[in-house]
Amino acid sequence: MPRTDKSTTINKLHSMTLSEARLERLVTDYLRACGWFVLKTDAGAGRRAGGNFGSLQPGYPDLTCLKDGQVLLIEVKSPTGQVSAIQKYKHLELQAHGCRVHVVRSITELEAALEANAVH
Numbered sequence: 001m002p003r004t005d006k007s008t009t010i011n012k013l014h015s016m017t018l019s020e021a022r023l024e025r026l027v028t029d030y031l032r033a034c035g036w037f038v039l040k041t042d043a044g045a046g047r048r049a050g051g052n053f054g055s056l057q058p059g060y061p062d063l064t065c066l067k068d069g070q071v072l073l074i075e076v077k078s079p080t081g082q083v084s085a086i087q088k089y090k091h092l093e094l095q096a097h098g099c100r101v102h103v104v105r106s107i108t109e110l111e112a113a114l115e116a117n118a119v120h
Helices: 006-014 019-031 083-098 107-116
Strands: 036-040 064-066 070-076 099-106
Touching: 019 064, 019 070, 019 107, 064 107, 070 083, 070 107, 083 099, 099 107
Parallel strands: 070 099
Antiparallel strands: 036 064, 064 070
16 A cells, blocks of 8 residues: 655545545545555444444444554544544443543544654
8 A cells, every 4th residue: 555645645635525435535645645554444334234243333423543562543534524423422431441542624633633743
């Protein structure tokens, strides 16, 4: 998979109106360019398929990010996207277990989350 540098990702971000799916790809590219291992976690897939698959529960964040023994959970939303009640509940539950969970709507918010947690 080709790597994308941070400035390319930021330039793409500023040049378009983004869907949530597109923003998620840019966030993933940005994190990978920063050396993070990023897993897409689609907790809604089982529900949409009419079954229960694996152990991901509804509301689990979109991205599980790993770097140097650190774990960061990211929920990506469009600028107008709303965090659902089940997502809010799951995020609080994960935070109660010591997980760092962030909702990001832009690369700027992602950078702030990384800075706030002193992870790069």
